[in-house]
Amino acid sequence: MELRQLKYFVKTAETLNFSEAAKSLFVTQSTLSQQIRQLEQELDTALFVRDSHSVVLTESGSQLLPYAKQTLQSAVACFDRIRDLKEMLSGSLNIGITYSFAPILTETVLEFMKVHQNVKLNICYKTMEELLEMLRKRELDFVLAFKPSAPHEEIESHILFDNNLSVIVNTNHPLAEKDCVTLADILPHGIALPAKGLQARNAFDSLFPDAAKSMNVKVELNEVNVLLDIVHGSPLLTILSAATIHQFPGLKAIPIEVPRNTMEGCVHTLRKSYRKRAAEEFIMMLSESVAVRKRANYWLK
Amino acid sequence: MELRQLKYFVKTAETLNFSEAAKSLFVTQSTLSQQIRQLEQELDTALFVRDSHSVVLTESGSQLLPYAKQTLQSAVACFDRIRDLKEMLSGSLNIGITYSFAPILTETVLEFMKVHQNVKLNICYKTMEELLEMLRKRELDFVLAFKPSAPHEEIESHILFDNNLSVIVNTNHPLAEKDCVTLADILPHGIALPAKGLQARNAFDSLFPDAAKSMNVKVELNEVNVLLDIVHGSPLLTILSAATIHQFPGLKAIPIEVPRNTMEGCVHTLRKSYRKRAAEEFIMMLSESVAVRKRANYWLK
DNA sequence: GATTCATTATCGTTTTTACCGATAGCTGAT
DNA sequence: ATCAGCTATCGGTAAAAACGATAATGAATC
Numbered sequence: 001m002e003l004r005q006l007k008y009f010v011k012t013a014e015t016l017n018f019s020e021a022a023k024s025l026f027v028t029q030s031t032l033s034q035q036i037r038q039l040e041q042e043l044d045t046a047l048f049v050r051d052s053h054s055v056v057l058t059e060s061g062s063q064l065l066p067y068a069k070q071t072l073q074s075a076v077a078c079f080d081r082i083r084d085l086k087e088m089l090s091g092s093l094n095i096g097i098t099y100s101f102a103p104i105l106t107e108t109v110l111e112f113m114k115v116h117q118n119v120k121l122n123i124c125y126k127t128m129e130e131l132l133e134m135l136r137k138r139e140l141d142f143v144l145a146f147k148p149s150a151p152h153e154e155i156e157s158h159i160l161f162d163n164n165l166s167v168i169v170n171t172n173h174p175l176a177e178k179d180c181v182t183l184a185d186i187l188p189h190g191i192a193l194p195a196k197g198l199q200a201r202n203a204f205d206s207l208f209p210d211a212a213k214s215m216n217v218k219v220e221l222n223e224v225n226v227l228l229d230i231v232h233g234s235p236l237l238t239i240l241s242a243a244t245i246h247q248f249p250g251l252k253a254i255p256i257e258v259p260r261n262t263m264e265g266c267v268h269t270l271r272k273s274y275r276k277r278a279a280e281e282f283i284m285m286l287s288e289s290v291a292v293r294k295r296a297n298y299w300l301k
Numbered sequence: 302m303e304l305r306q307l308k309y310f311v312k313t314a315e316t317l318n319f320s321e322a323a324k325s326l327f328v329t330q331s332t333l334s335q336q337i338r339q340l341e342q343e344l345d346t347a348l349f350v351r352d353s354h355s356v357v358l359t360e361s362g363s364q365l366l367p368y369a370k371q372t373l374q375s376a377v378a379c380f381d382r383i384r385d386l387k388e389m390l391s392g393s394l395n396i397g398i399t400y401s402f403a404p405i406l407t408e409t410v411l412e413f414m415k416v417h418q419n420v421k422l423n424i425c426y427k428t429m430e431e432l433l434e435m436l437r438k439r440e441l442d443f444v445l446a447f448k449p450s451a452p453h454e455e456i457e458s459h460i461l462f463d464n465n466l467s468v469i470v471n472t473n474h475p476l477a478e479k480d481c482v483t484l485a486d487i488l489p490h491g492i493a494l495p496a497k498g499l500q501a502r503n504a505f506d507s508l509f510p511d512a513a514k515s516m517n518v519k520v521e522l523n524e525v526n527v528l529l530d531i532v533h534g535s536p537l538l539t540i541l542s543a544a545t546i547h548q549f550p551g552l553k554a555i556p557i558e559v560p561r562n563t564m565e566g567c568v569h570t571l572r573k574s575y576r577k578r579a580a581e582e583f584i585m586m587l588s589e590s591v592a593v594r595k596r597a598n599y600w601l602k
Numbered sequence: 603g604a605t606t607c608a609t610t611a612t613c614g615t616t617t618t619t620a621c622c623g624a625t626a627g628c629t630g631a632t
Numbered sequence: 633a634t635c636a637g638c639t640a641t642c643g644g645t646a647a648a649a650a651c652g653a654t655a656a657t658g659a660a661t662c
Contacts (some may be wrong), residue, residue: 001304001379001380002303002304002305003302003303003304004303004620006376006379017638018638018639019637019638019639019642027620027621027622027624028621028623029625029638029639029640030621030622030623030639030640030641030642031620031621031622032639033639033640033641034620034621034641035620035621035638037640039589043380043383044387045383045386045387050640051628051629051638051639052627052629052638052639053628053629053630053637053638054638054639055638055639056439056630058577059386059392059393059577060383060386062383062386063382063383063386063391063392064379064382064383067375067378067379067382070375070378071372071375071376071378071379073305073375073570074368074371074372074374074375075372077371077372078302078307078365078368078369078372079342079344079370080302081359081364081365081367081368082344082346082364085346085360085361085364086345086346086361109644201646209431218520223623318609318610319609319610319611320608320610328649328650328651329650329651329652330609330610330611330648331610331611331612331613331650331651331652331653332650332651334610334611334612335605335612335649335650336649336650338611339648351609351610351611352610352657352658354608354609354610354657354658354659354660355609356609356610444606532660
């Protein structure tokens with residue numbers, strides 16, 4: 001058994017099509033067929049049932065699949081470890097981040113890029129569920145997002161800060177004077193609501209089930225920056241975590257007065273995976289930056 | 302990078318002596334030297350510092366060591382997993398069975414579970430048509446049911462036993478004395494009839510088209526055990542395969558006298574599919590158990 | 603300082619094997 | 633009946649692993 005064969009097996013198990021798998025592995029279908037057969041012989045068990053129009057995994061095959069993936073992953077970890085060691089910090093760092101988290105990242109990105117010029121940063125904005133899925137597939141090194149309501153088994157979440165779900169208004173808005181608001185305060189006003197799927201909306205819906213229906217929702221959309229632009233240029237209000245308006249001038253966040261109104265900003269990493277040094281370093285810098293803002297009592301509890 | 306090279310590396314790191322490591326790896330020292338060098342080239346880092354009287358790990362080497370071990374361990378886990386499956390120390394077996402077939406299964410289930418404690422049995426009671434559909438989708442490993450009237454192309458049916466469609470009565474019932482009955486014998490009596498879809502009903506309807514209409518049907522239902530309970534606790538009779546009352550005390554099965562009154566108890570498997578070792582084993586045990594009952598001339602022809 | 607000894611590296615050769623291209627055979631769709 | 637898409641198989645080739653012999657190194661010994 002060799003890593004090559006496991007790689008071939010996993011690809012084939014994923015596509016369930018020898019020809020297609022062979023193409024993406026850059027070998028001929030003939031080679032792939034032989035290598036799989038060889039693996040089957042070595043394990044003395046059939047891994048696939050093939051007939052000329054379908055390929056399916058046998059029980060052995062589907063049992064093997066996660067173990068094969070794990071083995072390949074371990075091999076990748078060997079490479080990662082050596083590379084980190086050799087170059088201290090280099091390579092690339094894949095960061096996933098939710099839209100509402102975006103503003104607090106920018107500072108650290110700039111600082112990190114200045115200090116570690118050889119690290120390529122890939123930053124991916126998506127919804128939390130999509131990001132956690134990518135993390136699971138190891139397409140990301142870590143994810144910045146609020147803590148999900150249901151904890152995920154394989155994912156480790158490290159809390160960066162606590163934050164309140166807030167009403168966001170232009171500083172000219174009538175509500176802008178208040179220090180905190182209730183649901184009743186909101187109802188008379190026009191609202192630009194984050195769409196379902198965004199974490200602020202999830203949090204709002206779970207704090208106030210069905211409230212959205214009775215509100216004066218003028219627009220609902222899934223892009224936070226556009227939401228902020230709208231609020232900035234109109235008398236509408238929106239509902240987001242307070243941290244989201246960090247460094248966005250002319251807006252004010254007013255905490256909503258309700259029990260358990262707390263959103264925990266977290267770094268999510270894969271529990272079992274190897275952590276790149278660049279990732280460690282980035283997270284350290286981010287924590288430090290958050291700590292500074294905490295001490296300045298900026299928008300954090 | 303291949304598992305072979307990692308294996309060579311780990312052994313060498315443990316002995317810190319190429320010659321000795323080569324010996325225990327059953328290759329020449331020359332081969333080992335080349336393979337290590339190749340690994341070093343691929344990782345673009347030195348793993349050992351050799352001078353002619355000592356070999357020591359570099360920092361890279363000692364950092365790699367645990368990761369390499371982990372990778373090899375994962376590969377071993379692949380083998381172990383498959384071996385367990387082959388030896389039926391793990392895995393699962395999905396059995397489909399019709400209600401009327403249920404009584405003959407129990408014994409074998411108990412025996413199989415005793416012998417193969419680590420194989421999970423999933424037993425699914427449904428009508429034959431539903432079961433064969435599940436078999437086609439490979440959600441089941443095999444199906445126990447009477448032979449269907451229309452043969453199915455992709456499905457292979459292996460006959461376990463022949464059986465007669467019979468009248469089932471309480472042992473106190475007036476018919477209980479007889480050795481066989483005709484349709485005319487049945488007509489005067491109250492009947493609890495299996496509902497359409499159950500195989501006994503299908504068989505009855507094809508032997509006596511339209512007879513059901515002229516019979517004294519008091520109740521019609523699709524649960525065999527309930528049917529048997531009803532017959533046991535009332536003067537009603539029902540019509541089922543003789544095998545169905547296996548191990549149900551206080552009932553008697555009387556064959557109906559009519560040509561081609563035969564229901565073949567079968568194991569149905571998917572023709573082209575891979576057959577699990579556990580399935581082979583189970584079917585063997587079941588056949589054996591049926592054979593024993595045949596020899597005892599129990600209820601089988 | 604020469605010799606020995608145990609060690610790793612290197613070179614040329616042999617053996618093994620991964621890979622390719624062509625083709626056969628199967629099956630569902632046209 | 634033909635076609636299109638799939639996997640298996642065969643024979644040949646190129647790559648790579650393995651070998652055996654030998655060179656190079658340097659510590660220990662005489």
